[in-house]
Amino acid sequence: MDHFLYRDGALCAEDVPLAEIAATVGSPFYVYSTATLLRHFQLFDEALDGTDHLICYAMKAASNQAILRTLAQAGAGMDVVSVGEYLRARAAGVPGVRIVFSGVGKTAEEIRVALVGGIRQFNVESEPEMEVINAIALELGKVAPITIRVNPDVDAKTHAKIATGKSENKFGIPIARASAVYAQAAALPGLEVVGIDVHIGSQLTDLAPFETAYRKVAELTERLRAEGHDIRRLDLGGGLGIPYTRSNEAPPLPMEYGALIKRTLGHLGCEIEIEPGRLIAGNAGLMVSKVIYVKSGEGRDFLILDAAMNDLIRPAMYDAHHDIVPVVEPEPGVEPQPYDIVGPVCESGDTFAKARMMPPLAAGDLVAFRSAGAYGAVMSSEYNSRPLIPEVLVHGDQFAVIRPRPSFDEMINRDTIPPWL
Numbered sequence: 001m002d003h004f005l006y007r008d009g010a011l012c013a014e015d016v017p018l019a020e021i022a023a024t025v026g027s028p029f030y031v032y033s034t035a036t037l038l039r040h041f042q043l044f045d046e047a048l049d050g051t052d053h054l055i056c057y058a059m060k061a062a063s064n065q066a067i068l069r070t071l072a073q074a075g076a077g078m079d080v081v082s083v084g085e086y087l088r089a090r091a092a093g094v095p096g097v098r099i100v101f102s103g104v105g106k107t108a109e110e111i112r113v114a115l116v117g118g119i120r121q122f123n124v125e126s127e128p129e130m131e132v133i134n135a136i137a138l139e140l141g142k143v144a145p146i147t148i149r150v151n152p153d154v155d156a157k158t159h160a161k162i163a164t165g166k167s168e169n170k171f172g173i174p175i176a177r178a179s180a181v182y183a184q185a186a187a188l189p190g191l192e193v194v195g196i197d198v199h200i201g202s203q204l205t206d207l208a209p210f211e212t213a214y215r216k217v218a219e220l221t222e223r224l225r226a227e228g229h230d231i232r233r234l235d236l237g238g239g240l241g242i243p244y245t246r247s248n249e250a251p252p253l254p255m256e257y258g259a260l261i262k263r264t265l266g267h268l269g270c271e272i273e274i275e276p277g278r279l280i281a282g283n284a285g286l287m288v289s290k291v292i293y294v295k296s297g298e299g300r301d302f303l304i305l306d307a308a309m310n311d312l313i314r315p316a317m318y319d320a321h322h323d324i325v326p327v328v329e330p331e332p333g334v335e336p337q338p339y340d341i342v343g344p345v346c347e348s349g350d351t352f353a354k355a356r357m358m359p360p361l362a363a364g365d366l367v368a369f370r371s372a373g374a375y376g377a378v379m380s381s382e383y384n385s386r387p388l389i390p391e392v393l394v395h396g397d398q399f400a401v402i403r404p405r406p407s408f409d410e411m412i413n414r415d416t417i418p419p420w421l
């Protein structure tokens with residue numbers, strides 16, 4: 001459920017017509033709905049009701065300060081994967097005790113900043129990383145709380161680029177080696193082992209892989225406890241998928257996911273952490289773009305938009321589908337026609353959709369890409385010297401630019417000329 005609906009024929013974000021935002025900020029732009037962000041957060045919170053839990057929003061999905069602050073004020077912790085994200089979360093007002101640090105390649109400097117600033121736990125992904133965290137903790141006179149990310153070798157049945165829980169993936173340590181690695185961690189005085197971490201992939205549309213992974217985590221918890229480790233926290237990662245179309249696609253609901261967690265792990269009495277990213281932000285954001293030209297090709301018409309693959313890479317990178325809807329609601333009975341919907345970048349990959357049925361559109365019309373809130377703005381670039389597009393947050397009948405479009409001077413002046421030129 002989201003808060004992007006037509007009212008009197010005008011697509012709105014909550015109570016604000018998108019056309020009004022476009023008139024103020026220009027196009028293209030990203031727009032997020034506060035009510036939708038909070039609703040998604042609350043769905044997880046309710047799903048884990050009755051268990052000791054913390055929802056650590058995986059902020060790599062959408063990391064604007066205003067989004068982080070909205071969620072943090074609702075009680076969210078954060079899952080960060082770089083020191084940049086750590087500092088962003090702190091700047092948005094998230095205390096270190098509510099930040100977990102994931103990622104396969106944490107550098108010594110990143111570990112140091114988080115240890116000095118305060119951290120709930122590091123989710124350790126390898127033995128060498130464990131040694132480095134230990135050394136830095138000892139040097140700082142601190143003890144670093146850690147979980148170890150185990151790779152349960154389950155097939156998440158998702159797109160290959162976002163599957164992380166198979167043994168061939170670079171993530172975590174093989175679950176079969178867990179006993180040895182936990183013993184090694186326990187022997188390092190700079191570390192305090194607090195739990196187990198697992199994250200098997202993203203955009204999972206079936207609960208079965210979660211169930212397989214969580215059963216393995218339950219078994220491992222009991223085994224590690226028997227081996228003398230005080231396993232009291234389970235970080236179950238993110239990955240719950242979202243509907244990208246309004247047809248019959250229906251991924252599991254947070255409530256069903258929560259029930260699965262309670263069923264597979266509830267008896268262990270552990271504190272539960274989850275790290276949802278996409279489900280919180282994905283359907284809470286749209287990208288709005290304008291038609292520059294309608295071009296007739298051989299047997300097809302192209303809608304050439306002012307947004308491109310640099311603004312939303314998901315179709316080019318993951319073959320992702322985004323519903324694209326006109327900002328002015330079509331009159332009933334209008335016959336849709338197929339369009340190839342493309343951006344202006346000089347790559348054939350700069351294609352958002354092929355033969356997409358749309359009502360007839362003309363230059364100057366606005367369209368909205370649905371489900372663009374996660375892995376949208378954060379993955380954008382300035383390829384082709386196209387400025388990063390602005391982000392806007394709506395709250396009821398108010399809206400605010402939460403990241404302005406840079407000027408061309410700002411973009412150009414980021415480069416510096418060496419003295420010999």
Ligand SMILES: *Cc1c(COP(=O)(O)O)cnc(C)c1O
Pocket residue numbers: 058060061079102103199201202203237238239240275276277278279374
């Ligand atoms: C990407 C990621 C997440 C979030 O995944 P979603 O599919 O966006 O929920 C959570 N945890 C880790 C470790 C990740 O890498």
